[in-house]
Amino acid sequence: MPQTPLIFPDSHTIITGAESHALGYDPMFKNIADPYDREMNYPKIWHCLFWLPINRDHLVILAGTFILLFFVGIFLFLKTIDTQTAFFLGAVTFSPSAIFGLQSGNNDLVVFFVVALALRLGYRSKLWGSVAMFFAAILKVFPIFGLAQLLTEDKRDFWQILMPLAALFLAYCWISLDDFRQIYSVTPQGRSGAYGVYVLPLMIEKILQKWAIFPDLRAWIIAAAPIFFYVIAGLIFLISLYALVNKNTSPRPVAGIHISPFRVGACIYIGSFLLASNWNYRMIFLIFTIPQLFAWLSIADIRFSRILRITLAGILFSCWSMFIQGILGSYIFILDEIANWIVFAGLIYLFLASLPNWLFDALLYLIPARR
Numbered sequence: 001m002p003q004t005p006l007i008f009p010d011s012h013t014i015i016t017g018a019e020s021h022a023l024g025y026d027p028m029f030k031n032i033a034d035p036y037d038r039e040m041n042y043p044k045i046w047h048c049l050f051w052l053p054i055n056r057d058h059l060v061i062l063a064g065t066f067i068l069l070f071f072v073g074i075f076l077f078l079k080t081i082d083t084q085t086a087f088f089l090g091a092v093t094f095s096p097s098a099i100f101g102l103q104s105g106n107n108d109l110v111v112f113f114v115v116a117l118a119l120r121l122g123y124r125s126k127l128w129g130s131v132a133m134f135f136a137a138i139l140k141v142f143p144i145f146g147l148a149q150l151l152t153e154d155k156r157d158f159w160q161i162l163m164p165l166a167a168l169f170l171a172y173c174w175i176s177l178d179d180f181r182q183i184y185s186v187t188p189q190g191r192s193g194a195y196g197v198y199v200l201p202l203m204i205e206k207i208l209q210k211w212a213i214f215p216d217l218r219a220w221i222i223a224a225a226p227i228f229f230y231v232i233a234g235l236i237f238l239i240s241l242y243a244l245v246n247k248n249t250s251p252r253p254v255a256g257i258h259i260s261p262f263r264v265g266a267c268i269y270i271g272s273f274l275l276a277s278n279w280n281y282r283m284i285f286l287i288f289t290i291p292q293l294f295a296w297l298s299i300a301d302i303r304f305s306r307i308l309r310i311t312l313a314g315i316l317f318s319c320w321s322m323f324i325q326g327i328l329g330s331y332i333f334i335l336d337e338i339a340n341w342i343v344f345a346g347l348i349y350l351f352l353a354s355l356p357n358w359l360f361d362a363l364l365y366l367i368p369a370r371r
Contacts, residue, residue: 008063011105064253065107070109073116093320101281145271148263240349262292311346
């Protein structure tokens with residue numbers, strides 16, 4: 001075991017994976033070169049890096065490349081923004097959550113770049129933009145939700161592009177199922193410094209493990225907790241949809257020039273939130289939502305702008321919660337979870353509000369009174 005913490009620990013996993021591979025091991029199952037015995041918990045496509053003659057001498061170069069690609073990605077997808085938007089973008093880009101990923105040299109930085117590239121390509125060709133987004137999903141799975149960028153297309157083109165890519169992705173998941181099981185089994189599930197529907201169930205499990213009595217009740221609560229929070233997530237979706245069709249609520253906003261990045265960022269956050277527990281560095285994908293949120297803020301009526309402001313406040317608190325928790329203590333955890341759920345609920349509402357009419361009208365069939 002190393003006596004001092006590793007620099008760029010996530011990039012270090014890839015580097016040691018290359019060294020283990022050179023020794024004849026599959027680092028996904030036995031990363032013998034890693035000082036902490038951490039398996040390389042990334043899809044097999046990352047093993048393509050082993051074709052390069054990399055070792056620990058190249059750690060800083062590899063992590064530095066990841067970090068550079070992240071910052072390039074920010075400028076790739078951006079269009080014209082005002083000073084207020086730029087200031088908020090900076091607050092998120094250099095927040096503790098983002099710096100967590102930068103310090104780790106995490107490969108989500110590369111995925112961010114590929115998603116940004118997909119958006120840039122999508123401004124000219126939705127087909128090539130979607131192919132790039134599909135490649136991002138091969139790299140890390142969760143960017144498959146970024147195919148929401150296709151919603152700027154008409155109904156026919158949307159399905160013609162989406163369906164083949166969805167079929168290919170399902171085939172990829174089926175072929176890689178054993179790898180995904182291994183990745184999931186060795187990936188740490190976060191409680192503090194994390195977001196997602198599984199964070200509170202994991203915390204409940206940790207607390208209940210201290211119970212010395214009622215083992216059956218404890219096991220039942222632990223098993224039921226994830227289902228309970230998934231039910232809450234479903235209710236948030238239905239309540240948001242009902243609120244949008246209620247005559248007493250604000251009209252749906254007009255899509256702006258930043259609508260594709262917003263839909264991509266919102267869907268990646270919502271999708272990753274529902275999949276599991278995610279470390280806070282994945283909040284960098286919220287960067288994609290910010291330009292459109294501020295664009296709507298300048299034109300929205302008071303009821304809609306209230307939702308925008310609450311969502312933006314939740315994003316800012318969530319991204320800076322690690323810093324706040326370091327000052328005020330671990331009891332800030334519950335406020336962090338509230339903020340994460342506020343962002344989840346706000347983005348669901350705003351994403352539904354941004355849907356094209358043909359898809360929004362189809363979703364109305366989920367509301368019995370509207371059928």
